Amino acid sequence: MLFCIAVSLAYNAVMFRNAHPEPFRLAMMSAVVLPTILAGPLFVYLLLKLRDLRILNRELQIIAAHDGLTTLLNRRAFTERAEARLEAMATGDVPGALFLIDADFFKSINDRYGHATGDRALKAIALRLKECLRPGDIIGRLGGEEFGVLLPGVDRSAAMIVAERFCDSVASIRLTSLEGKLVPLSVSVGGVLFDAQDSFHALYQAADDRLYKAKASGRNRFVLANAVLRETVAERAEI
Template sequence: MSERGFTPRRRLRLSPTGWSRVILTTIAGTVFCVAAALFVDSFNFHNLSDAEIRRAVLVDIALPTGLAAPLLFLLSYKMRELAIAYAELLVVATTDGLTQIPNRVAFTTRAEVFLDRESERPCAGSLLIVDADDFKSINDELGHQRGDLALRMMADVMKDNLRSGDILGRIGGEEFGILLPGADIAEASSAAERMRTAIGDIEFTTMGIAWPLAVSIGGVTFEEWASYDKLFAAADANLYLAKAGGRDQVRVGAFKTRSSGDLPPLPFPRRRRQRDDEFPVTSETPS
């Protein structure tokens, strides 16, 4: 009950996958067919007696009802089945089968929609890239099934630590993308640290032996329109810094565009995909 003492009415949802549309289409189509039959026959009513008019009206009602109603119901039912199949196919096409979160295509599409320069709302937020540290050793030493389990656990933890409007997707083997609409650099850094800590707290064990999980996170915040590719490159560069700095850490920076809209020059080239053990570690100092 509402504060005024009555229950608000529920809106009729005419979803393509629901029964409401099937029933309404059948009824409305049947009524239309009856009305059309009566309208056409009405031009002959002045030549008929009262008994013949009543008989004609009964035929105009019974015949469309008996023929049109079943055919309209069958057509609407088949259209509902097609809508359900399309919806299921869309889910399969846009969802990562392992983690049950949006895949790379779906994540990129949703991010680009948010970044659409034609949108009237302010375009500000943060983009994070999360990459599992030393994940190859998990697959090599524990097997790919345990590696898949670790990815599912990490995805679940990230979902639990995001706001309702945030966008999470799996964009690579052990790499995830996160779009935080409206988040400034402090909020993005806090969210990234929260997820890094939560993933580190996952109890991932194999045959009673605890196996630590860790991630490196690179991110970029933006306060004006920028293309997804440029934001991704900037976040990816910060991920490189997090990896090169020892892994299991967060690096988030602000994205600033030139007047030409180009990405500011970075002090290093865009990274290629590397294993964690490929980053050199040395204590030598330059001469």
């Protein structure tokens, strides 16, 4: 607006430089008043549009970071946030645990009850897992029927309690198919405990190894390991 007023003043000063004082004064006044009247509403309009663009951009960022079905973080966003949290935790030697969680026999659920029921199962599992967590914990859907959870500041005992809670909470879901048949749900959990600086990739690989063992030994159970020794420290018996 100030730029427009300056241009208008310069233009009128040149155009009315030979005019009498009164017309010149009126011309200079109009050079200030007219741009102000015109630019005011335009300025407000542009501010509103910029606000709308900021809101839209924020909404797009949220959509881009979250899984459309479960509303959890998607794989990319989960990895980025987990890496950032691990880096922050490393400066204070904060312990924690990383879990990989896989829905048991999910392909059979899709084949037997249909993909619509499979989607409902994933949403129900995601909700139960989220209900087991604290506000500062990080959870995401890593793809298909696999989920990831980062628990900052937990020791072995607390991690075991959470893993047990994952299994019990999902197993208690009463999901029925479109035909009214009960759909049994359970999860296998692989976890890795850490108390020093470890890369997300290394922790992910260790947790994935434990998840494989949990599924190979019967499913509906959890297996935890130490990030350094890679030795099993807890294993839940099959329910």
